[in-house]
Amino acid sequence: MIISPKNMQRGVVSILTAATAITVLILIFIIFFILEKGLPVLSLNFLTTNPQDMGKSGGIFPTIIGTILLPAIALLIAIPLGIFTSVYLCEYTKETIITKIIRFATDCLAGIPSIIFGLFGYIFFVNTLEMGWSILSGGLTLAVMVLPTIIRTSEEAIRSVPQIYRQVSFSLGASRWQTVKKVVLPNALPGIVTGVMLSIGRSIGETAAVIFTAGSSLRIPTSLFDSVRTMSVHFYILAREGLSNQNAYGTAAALIIAVLIINILAYWTMHRFIAKRN
């Protein structure tokens, strides 16, 4: 049977449209489902009070603090470390067998299940370095976990900056670092931000790696060495122990809204930066 190019075209367009529609629908369904169940629970009171009875009632205030602190520590460490590593790999070394091995290793690390990172964090940060179940252990573990993602996405972004821009910059008497700072990084920024966004999402939503390293204390932490519970861990415990489905959905809704707000803010900042440059 021969399909005419015209019908083929129609067929392809409908398949592509259908695929996109299914993706969007699934996304909308999940968000709608959770918000529908969670929004009625959400209130200022829910967000700002401490949990009662292991979370059966009361709010989620301490878990919000945990959810802010853990990813913040992780990103504070992983963003500079990751970007500097990728700058080094792209701009300061020639492509050799060693850089290939480094790249392969980063790819492998990015694919490792998070619970393995949790186990590593538990053995290394919690026990060996004797940090205990703490904000610091959890943050460091998350940093290790998102580092490969940041390195690989930044590397792609840096490589996609046209080579000729570097040549122009050198020809105008710029040093390598000046070229990186004034030409390479600003132009790689959108790609780097995408990687950072992915990492924020991953570290906010991470449960397995966090429960092993930051613990699940419901007290408000007073130092970096205190245990803390994040919203995702809270959600997991509430749902698994059957403590309160209602509060679990409320936590999930707060989590989704928080991720949305962070994404919107980051893209807005980036667009402002780009608009200012052009």
Added chain:
Amino acid sequence: MANKIEIENFSVYWNAERYLNSISLEVKMNEILGIIGPSGSGKTTFLRSINRMNELETGFKHEGLLSMDGNDIYSPDTDVVLLRKKIGIVFAMPVPLPMSIYENVVYGVRLSGIRNKQKLDELVERSLTEAYLWNEVKDRLNISGLRLSGGQQQRLCLARVLAMEPEVILLDEPTSGLDPISTAKIEDALNELKSKYTIILVTNNTKQAARVADRTGFFLMGDLIEIGDTRKVFTSPVKKETDDYITGRFG
């Protein structure tokens, strides 16, 4: 006239393959030296050897001597960053950096540490004027350099080099992608600039060399076939290959 640049038995290899064969020539102070020859003759490799742009790519090796004002350009003591400030280059493709016209012009100067706004403003006006671009862009210095036309972009690239007040300007087929009017504007600029700068102009357009160069060299397959006063090279070349190329029998 004194020699600005002296080149003796200079050869270039890329990955052990020879691209320039023992070139010897000198460039005089405040002249425009035209370099003509078919593509693949080593013109660009030659030009980019002078401000050490070639070594940014892997596999580059050289032999022989290349000096400016008597100082060996390839000496280990040479500060490459400083060298590239003294020897500016305009590439074949106009490549404004993705920033405003103003920022493009002051890019190199800012790197040298000049921050004074008034000084920078003056520099922008002077450089753009010298590059025959000021009148076209003076009211929109803050738009992106990428929004200019190809011909304007190339003059912006020239202005960017001029702002650094170099001693030598290298031009690598600067008008190859431009229309005749833009080309004429760049050639006019060059004619005025030679009172202040020493200029080496690589061009695929033999007529352009005839129009603007004081002396012209002819490259073929990595060899310098002939070099001399432009009029002489074009009217009574010594070598048969030069004559064939100029009259359009090959290349």
